[in-house]
Amino acid sequence: MQLAFALSPLIVLGFGAMLLMVAEAFARHGAGKRPTGLAMGTTVVFLAAGAFSFAVWLHGPESLDVSPVAPWLLIDRFSLFFNVLLCLGGALASLLAGGYLPEHNLDRGEFYSLLLFSTFGGMMLAAAGDLLTLFLGLETMSLGAYALTAFRRTSARSAEGGLKYFLLGSFAAAIMLYGFALLYGATAHTDIIGIGAALAGGATKSPMVILALVFVLIGLVFKVSAVPFHMWTPDAYEGAPTPATTFMAAVVKSGAFAMMLRVLLTMFGDPASMSWASGWPPVLAWIAVLSMTVANLIAGRQESVKRMLAYSSVAHAGYLLVAVVATARSPHQGTASVLFYLLTYTVSTVGAFGALIYCGRRGAEAVSYEDLAGIGKRHPAAALAFSFFLLSLAGIPPLAGFFGKWYVFRAAMDGGFYMLAIVGFLNSVLGAYYYLRVMVYMYMREPAAGAPIATPMRSGYVSAALLVSAFLVLALGILPTASLDVAEAAALTLRE
Numbered sequence: 001m002q003l004a005f006a007l008s009p010l011i012v013l014g015f016g017a018m019l020l021m022v023a024e025a026f027a028r029h030g031a032g033k034r035p036t037g038l039a040m041g042t043t044v045v046f047l048a049a050g051a052f053s054f055a056v057w058l059h060g061p062e063s064l065d066v067s068p069v070a071p072w073l074l075i076d077r078f079s080l081f082f083n084v085l086l087c088l089g090g091a092l093a094s095l096l097a098g099g100y101l102p103e104h105n106l107d108r109g110e111f112y113s114l115l116l117f118s119t120f121g122g123m124m125l126a127a128a129g130d131l132l133t134l135f136l137g138l139e140t141m142s143l144g145a146y147a148l149t150a151f152r153r154t155s156a157r158s159a160e161g162g163l164k165y166f167l168l169g170s171f172a173a174a175i176m177l178y179g180f181a182l183l184y185g186a187t188a189h190t191d192i193i194g195i196g197a198a199l200a201g202g203a204t205k206s207p208m209v210i211l212a213l214v215f216v217l218i219g220l221v222f223k224v225s226a227v228p229f230h231m232w233t234p235d236a237y238e239g240a241p242t243p244a245t246t247f248m249a250a251v252v253k254s255g256a257f258a259m260m261l262r263v264l265l266t267m268f269g270d271p272a273s274m275s276w277a278s279g280w281p282p283v284l285a286w287i288a289v290l291s292m293t294v295a296n297l298i299a300g301r302q303e304s305v306k307r308m309l310a311y312s313s314v315a316h317a318g319y320l321l322v323a324v325v326a327t328a329r330s331p332h333q334g335t336a337s338v339l340f341y342l343l344t345y346t347v348s349t350v351g352a353f354g355a356l357i358y359c360g361r362r363g364a365e366a367v368s369y370e371d372l373a374g375i376g377k378r379h380p381a382a383a384l385a386f387s388f389f390l391l392s393l394a395g396i397p398p399l400a401g402f403f404g405k406w407y408v409f410r411a412a413m414d415g416g417f418y419m420l421a422i423v424g425f426l427n428s429v430l431g432a433y434y435y436l437r438v439m440v441y442m443y444m445r446e447p448a449a450g451a452p453i454a455t456p457m458r459s460g461y462v463s464a465a466l467l468v469s470a471f472l473v474l475a476l477g478i479l480p481t482a483s484l485d486v487a488e489a490a491a492l493t494l495r496e
Contacts, residue, residue: 002064003066005055006066007073007075008056009049009080009083010120012048012049012052013087016045016048016049016116017116020113020116021113023041024038038109038112039095039098040098042115043094045116046094046116046119049083049087049123053087056080057080057084062493071129071191071194072132072133073129073133074127075127076493078261078262078491079126081486081490083123085339085342085346086119088346089119089247090115090251092465092468093243094115095462096242096357096461097111098461099462100241100243100357100459100462101243111241111244114148117144118140119251121142121144121255122252124137124140125138126258129191129192131180131184132190134262135176138173138176139173141252142173142223142252145165145248148244148247149161149162149165149239151240152239155239157239164236168229169223172222173219175215175218175219182212182215183267185208186206186209192262192263192267193266199272200269200271213268216263217280220256220263224257224260224317225253225314226318227287227291227295230295230314230317234311237306237309242357249309249310249313250345250346250349250350253342254342261324261335261494264280265331265494269331279328281328284325288321288420291321292319292322292424292427292431293427295314296427296430302434303369304368306367309349309353312435315427315431316345316393318427319427322417322421322424323341323411323412324338325415325420329417330414332488332491333414333491336490337407337410338408339487340403340404340407340483340484343483347472347473348393348400349389351385351388351389352393354465355385357457358457360454360457362457369437369441372438373445374447374453376439379456383442386439389473390435393435394428394432394436398477400477400480401477402477403477409421409424
């Protein structure tokens with residue numbers, strides 16, 4: 001019973017996904033019938049899995065006997081934190097899909113199954129204690145994301161984005177798997193704790209291990225969509241249906257960072273691998289600087305709002321990498337700041353994409369800046385919602401995004417990475433330009449003569465997702481301490 005309780009979040013999500021597949025199959029019986037209620041059913045499954053994760057947290061995972069699944073799965077507060085975070089992002093993406101897909105004649109039930117199974121893979125990633133389960137979780141999460149990207153079958157742009165994502169993602173996964181094979185050859189272990197112990201015992205100086213670290217870093221950087229392995233991001237984000245883009249920006253990115261933290265701090269957590277002279281921190285520091293700077297500069301020149309938000313996602317990966325680098329000298333504070341930032345980023349990003357969905361109905365979508373011109377006067381509620389979440393992403397107090405960046409930069413300074421914190425702060429100021437540019441178009445521009453005018457859609461699902469996201473953005477901004485305490489408790493278990 002203890003094992004079943006510990007694994008209940010995965011069990012609920014997996015069985016819920018299969019039940020919804022059966023429900024979708026029966027709902028489509030008869031010509032012309034479309035599935036109904038799947039968005040709400042998917043949301044309930046996500047919330048139930050999140051609730052079970054919270055229950056295991058309250059009970060105390062350390063008091064549960066999970067030896068039958070050890071070391072393949074590690075049920076600790078770190079994995080439970082990500083379970084709740086991934087289920088929250090998945091539930092909000094499901095609500096957005098419930099309004100978006102019928103509006104745009106894309107209401108096919110497999111979308112929701114893909115959301116659930118991809119999130120299941122992300123939860124496996126967060127709990128993976130062995131290279132085998134880690135790779136299985138990675139591929140489960142990624143395959144769902146590939147299919148979601150190309151979900152709009154009649155769109156050449158969607159197919160192009162899905163194909164690019166699939167091919168580049170497959171290459172990155174193969175490179176990472178080769179790195180895992182080299183690690184097994186050097187240490188004779190596949191469990192990450194055993195590999196970490198072997199590397200701490202002196203195997204780090206082996207050329208095979210150094211090459212393995214390079215290959216694993218390439219795969220990790222690709223999965224978090226950081227420069228220079230970000231090329232797939234704008235095309236995939238723009239081509240995918242907007243709820244799928246939301247899911248990738250929030251859930252897939254969070255799962256990738258869970259994997260990065262688990263791999264780097266547990267498997268490559270020895271002094272040699274974490275040294276500033278010859279380890280992974282200086283490499284990630286340069287990648288963080290490039291991700292923030294390159295993405296912010298390119299985002300400011302975009303005419304598509306979705307591509308702008310895609311490059312914004314790359315920039316936020318750079319901010320998160322600043323905190324990952326900080327873990328080299330302050331593991332607990334750096335890890336906690338990553339977890340808290342991911343929480344604030346998830347609700348802010350879901351809100352921003354949700355507001356973009358809300359701003360345009362079928363045939364009158366909001367895609368470019370020009371589409372949003374004057375919407376602040378015509379539809380003030382839609383413009384206000386979009387502005388609210390953009391300000392959070394820009395890091396304006398007292399919203400959640402401000403405190404997320406504050407804790408990241410503070411962790412960097414406490415670790416002695418002052419220049420990295422300064423570069424991050426300057427990039428945050430630079431990034432505010434393209435967020436404010438959207439607001440300028442909404443409130444201070446009028447649409448050109450004959451140009452298409454975006455018209456907000458009416459959907460209870462989308463409105464509910466926006467209200468929940470707005471509440472969390474405000475709550476995390478006004479009262480960040482409780483959430484940060486939870487993030488710190490999760491961070492403590494990562495290296496125990």
